[in-house]
Amino acid sequence: MDYQQILENIYQEIKPYTSVGQQADYIPALAKINPDQFGMCIHTIQGETFKYGEATTNFSIQSISKVFSLAMCLSLEGDSLWKRVGKEPSGTAFNSLVQLEAEKGIPRNPFINAGAIVMTDILLNHLKHPEEEYLRFVRAVSGNSQTNYNKEVAMSERENGYLNASIANLLKYHRNIDNDIERVLRFYFLQCSIEMSCYDLSQAFLPFANHKQTFSFEGITLTASQVKRINAIMQTCGFYDEAGEFSYLVGLPGKSGVGGGIAAVYPQRYSVAVWSPRLNRKGNSVMGIKALELLTTQTQESIF
């Protein structure tokens, strides 16, 4: 398969969408980014790499970090995690309070904000040096020792994070948060602020594509079956209330973030990351979704 040629064809086809959509601006630090950027990178499980555009430019991975948090929580907490968070698509916005209230403080899944805030609480219960250990794990899966938090983005989000603070308070009211709320939010926003390029992100998702290999990084180990299940949750819950649409258009498990990134996997074949900051109304990258739709259409490869 000539993935390099396919990446070039994809860009030619999606160019007309360059100025469609808006970058996230509810986090002031993200509003400053040049929205007219596009990068894409594929890593195959045979070890080949194909990249296009701004594939080595760092961006804010935001909710894509929720996949790393889930991997750590499953390894550290095991199946008792599922007493505190569900596995169903939410069908509501990533930061919705309504559903959380109706369902008495049990978030629908680990990939909406409420679910990730609960996972952050679980990580705080298990880790002695949470910020350092989290980063060490992400650096190990991405293979890049320079991967880091962007403290300015984290602070900017904390200063404006009224809705996430409400979610954390509601969770605490329902006794689904053990630690101090401020401590939990601080760590949650730091996870979201991690910066990676498409190249690094795609590398970091390769172990999820290659789920029959042992998953073991910095003491975080998962069985093949646990990795398979993380992929299943990506498939059903990875795109806010657009998970069905993404499944329909693209047909790969993946996770998006409001920084404009999307990481996806084709199990046993490749991992892919794409980034373009302009988002649609559901919070997903316009060019990112288009690019992945074309990838699975042109290659005629998808899990379906």
Ligand code: GLU
């Ligand atoms: N830090 C963002 C928030 O909590 C993450 C949202 C996202 O990427 O979905 O609002």
